[in-house]
Amino acid sequence: MHVLILGGTTEGRRLAELLTGEAGRRVTSSLAGRVAAPRLPPGEVRVGGFGGAEGMAAWLREHRVDALIDATHPFARTISFNAASAAATAHVPLLALRRPGWVADEGDDWHPVGSLEQAARVLPALGERVFLTTGRMGLAAFAGPEPDLSALWFLVRSVDAPEPPFPARMEVLLERGPFTLDGERELLRTHRIDVVVTKDSGGAATAPKLLAAREAGIPVVVVQRPPVPEAVPVAATPEEAAAWLRGLSD
Known part of the structure; x- marks a missing residue:
């Protein structure tokens, strides 16, 4: 199974670490390239954009991607919506990996x-x-x-x-x-x-x-963070995302 992770986050790196240790799994992490010296995850890494939703869909087909995980920053709205469109076009299962937002506590202003x-x-x-x-x-x-x-x-x-x-x-x-x-x-x-x-x-x-x-x-x-595209399932942790992938293989 070839998994493409749209990464650049702590959760994206952690997911790549989890998946590269599993047999029968090819993992590619895609980084936007906006940080001069990013922390590279294990597995294959590509840097740069895809050329919009159509370019991403073409990349998914060309590289025979079996599952797409959007583990980008919660505020990376454009690429998240491009991912939803590309996954639908290429008929690739998509999951959004989003850490939970903060919650105000007593004493917060x-x-x-x-x-x-x-x-x-x-x-x-x-x-x-x-x-x-x-x-x-x-x-x-x-x-x-x-x-x-x-x-x-x-x-x-x-x-x-x-x-x-x-x-x-x-x-x-x-x-x-x-x-x-x-x-x-x-x-x-x-x-x-x-x-x-x-x-x-x-x-x-x-x-x-x-x-x-x-x-x-x-x-x-x-x-406040923008919403995840409609109909895209969401995982809160890398472990949940890894379990979702295993379910696709069953």
């Missing part, structure tokens, strides 16, 4: 929004020193001129250096998770952060910032 643009609009009423942890690809939403965020200062954390447009008043931290609670407490204190912006990525690697913000009484603007 969360402000859910539907997009980065909405996050930018609510910021001026919440604080002036912003810890922005939404990645380097969406910084244009905070670059103005509308809304006017010129009075705000941003601490931007990303794996690779961002490219403009980005906020005028900004400091960049080039770091890769997982992050510790003590480290996040110190970061908020040292930089005098008074509001945090994050995507609801879920998982434990970047969750400590939420607990640190709760302890400090700092509001958190949470960008």
